[in-house]
Amino acid sequence: MSLSESDRELVVAELGRDPTPAEETLFENLWSEHCAYRSSRPLLSAFDSESEDVVIGPGDDAAVVALNDDTYITMGIESHNHPSYVDPYDGAATGVGGIVRDTLSMGAYPIALADSLYFGGFDREHSRYLLEGVVEGIADYGNSIGVPTVAGSTQFHPDYEGNPLVNVACVGLLSADRLVTANAQEPGNKLVLVGNGTGRDGLGGASFASEDLAEDAETEDRPAVQVGDPYTEKLLIEANEELVDDDLVESARDLGAAGLGGASSELVAKGGLGADIELDRVHQREPNMNALEILLAESQERMCYEVRPENVDAVADIAEKYDLGCSVIGDVTDGNYVCTFEGETVVDVSAEFIGDGAPMNDLPAEEPTQPETDLPKFDLGDAFEAVVGSPNCASKQWVYRQYDHEVQTRTATPPGDDSAMMAIRRAELGLAFTSGANPHWTTVSPYDGARAVALENATNLAVKGAEPLAAVDCLNGGNPEKPDVYGGFSGIVNGLADMCSELDVPVVGGNVSLYNDSPSGPIPPTPTLAMTGTTAEYDAPPAQFSGQGTLLLVGESSGALGGSEYLAQMGGSDRFPDLPENASEVVSALVSVATQDGTLAVHDVSDGGLAVTLAEMVSADAGASVSLPDSAESLFSELPGRAVVETTTPDAVEEAFEKIAPVTELGTADESGALEIEVGDETLRWSAEEIAELRDVLARELD
Structure with a gap:
């Protein structure tokens, strides 16, 4: 990429001169879609980001939400999509590293990760290659730094073949008195760089993330991919804890997109200030680096701190203790953002203009239409096995066991x-955490599919007894300059925003990744949502049958089949199902039922419909006998906001859902270790072993 002519004219008008090469490249990166959200920011005002629990909303490195007066969590999410196509291992690993450092910059300790991954068809060798590299990168980095990966999703769709998505979310924990922000505080304070030496890796990463992937991206764009060092990140985590504990940090920003130039200019711009930076002072791991390389390299495991002059030596001592590099690179000022190199001024601009001066794009959008209904006719037993054994509905144990x-x-x-579920003992609360999206839903209907994604994530929390607290989103789309693509992207933004508002869940931060387009075409509009919820208990009802209770379906018994795995496997088309009009009441009732004494098991209905939900609840020790209407919709509709409940007190469940949603008795759980489904006059039966074999497709193909 290069700075467009229209952008260059704006820069020249502001500066009153031609920009230097370093300035031009800085503007190119910080005014890119990846950093400036030029096509998406006009849409993001649709989100409601406030509640009495929100301490810091969108705009900082991570959001901050209060669990109580003394205990806060941070929430953040980011994408590393293009890098993970070019180099799946390092691309995914550095995605983890980046979101963890966003957590550190708020003064928090990272306690949980979630990865939502999207690949092309599982039958494609290249998709499996990317999957294996991405999972290995996430596992190696997360395991090495000691942060558990506890949630996420893995989806396969043919339209990700040329551009996979790697969306990583992180939750951090801090006490109220440890909160740090990215707002520079006072002129005269020092800017201190702590962490790895600066190298040439990741140059131009922000601009690389703001253009479509080319056919030769795997070779030509490799220098734009950062290289991670998790062992240095672990040292940085512990050093950051000590720096915050000792009250040595006035503000902080991690070095991610656009490297030092991005972090330092954004830090002072958010405080309405400027900086004088001597690039020669930056500790480097490669010789003969020039000003532009030092300014824009996206080398990993680095933090920029604002430090009072009297505390600089103490910061350097802690960095030395943890064997980390440390450079005092400049001062916070009340003037421009100025960088010098070898005695020459290479950047002299307004920090505010760099950060907020990019003009927004006014793009045309085409409204998507839903498909006509054209349903296939298949043997239900064959369809059950195809859906339950499909890669999207199969067990993801191969992924998370790593x-x-x-x-x-x-x-x-x-x-x-x-x-x-995470035990937050200092607050005496359980914190539930979920993340994901379904591209089949948003392909059929971007708006309704995104509403369903939000409801599905809230349902995931509710069936564990957790009240939804807050969410962050990662909005992924193709080339926004194409009206049909931008129309789909607008649909997922509005759908996610509307359902989160209905659920009274503030969207407190997020990330936008556009230009996920390749020679094979654009990705489906993909609104990954990561959501947290709280409960008074650490324990939650299991998702597997106990074998002792009555089985109830809460929510509508069936719906349309649009977006279902059934149609993906069997062909055909249908409109997207109608979502409940009282979604918030449904979620609250589910929370109530999940915490009832008589509830033995509860599991939501989502990918694959009731067929997959029941299959996932069966074990070698417990099975079920179920009766359903004679229709594919009753077995395979993926209408969200529903759950299967095993209970000894069915009347209490019906009472909780009175005037909210229908409750249908499905049958009984037993100790047979098998699933028997009566559909009309047809009876289907599978043992737990047969179901496990169907669902083990990832391990069978990848081990």
Whole structure:
């Protein structure tokens, strides 16, 4: 990329001169779509980001939400999509590193990660290559730094073949008195760079993330991918703890997109200030680096701190203790953002103009239309096996077994459930955590599909007994300059915003990733949502049958099949199902039912519909006998906001949902270790072993 002519004219008018090469490249990166959100910012005002629990909303490195007066959590999410196509291992690993440092910059300790991954068809060799590299990168980095990966999702869709998505979310924990922001505080304070030496990796990463992937991206764009060092990141985590504990940090920003130039200019701009930076002072790991390389390299494991002059030596001592590099690179001022190199001024601009001066794009959008109904006719037994055994609905144990989810000893409900549960003992609360999206839903209907994604994530929390607290989003789309693509992207923004408002869940931060387009075409509009919720208990009802209770379906018994795995496997089309009009009441009732004494198990209905929900609840020790209407919709509709409840007190469940949603008795759980489904006059039966074999497709193909 290069600075467009229209942008260059704005810069020249502001500066009253031609920009220097370093300035021009700085503007190119900081005014890119990746950093400036030029196509998406006009849409983001749709989100409601306020509540009495929100301490810091969008705009900082991570959002901050209060659990109580003394205990806060941070929430952040980011994408590393293009890098993970070019170099799946390092691209995914540095995505983890980046979101963890966003957490550190708020004064928090990272306690949980969630990864939402999207690949092309699982039958494609290249998709499996990317999957293996991405999962290995996340596992190696997260395990090495001691932060558990506890939640997430893995989806396959043919339109990700040329451009996978890697969206990583992080939750951090801090006490109220440890809060740090990215707002520079006072002229005269020092800017101190702590962490790894600066190299030439990741040059132009922000601009690289703001253009479509080319056919030769895997070779030509490799220098734009950062290289991670998790062991240095672990040292940085512990050093950051000590720096914050000792009250040595006035403000902080991690070095991510656009490197030092991005972090330092944004830090002072947010405080309405400027900086004088001597680039020669930056500690480097490669010889003969020039000003532009030092300014814009996206080398990992680096933090920029604002420090009072009298505390600089103490910061340097802590950095030395943890064997980290440390450079005092300049001062906070009340003037321009100025960088010098070898005695020459290479940047002299307004920090505010760099950060906020990019003009927004006014792009045309085409309204998407839903498909006509054209339903296939298939044997239900064959359809059940195809759906339950599809890569999207199959067990993801192959993925999450590579992640250490027990480190830090907070994980009460591990990966593989509807949501993870973390024990926040200092607040005497359980914190539920979920993340994901369904591209089949948003392909059929971007708006309604995104509303369904929000409801699905809230349901994941509710069935564990957790009231939704807050969410962050990662909004992924193709080339916004194409009206149909931008129309779909607008749909997912508005759909997510509307349902989160209906649920009274503030969207407190997020990330936008556009230009996810390649020679194979654009990705589906993909609104990954990461959501947290709280409960008074650390323990949650299991998702598997106990074998002792009555089975109830709460919510509508069926709906349209649009966006379902059934149609993905069998062909055909349908409109997207109608979502409940009282979604907030449904979620609250589910929370109530999940915490009832008579509830033995509860599991939401989502990917694959009721067929997959029931299959996932069966074990070698417990099965079920179920009766359903004679229709594919009853078995395979993916209408969200529903759950299967095993209970000894069905009347209490019906009472909780009175005038809110229908409750249908499905049958009974038993100790057969098998699933028997009567559909009309047809009876289908599978043992737990047969179901496990169907659902083990990832491990079978990848091990």
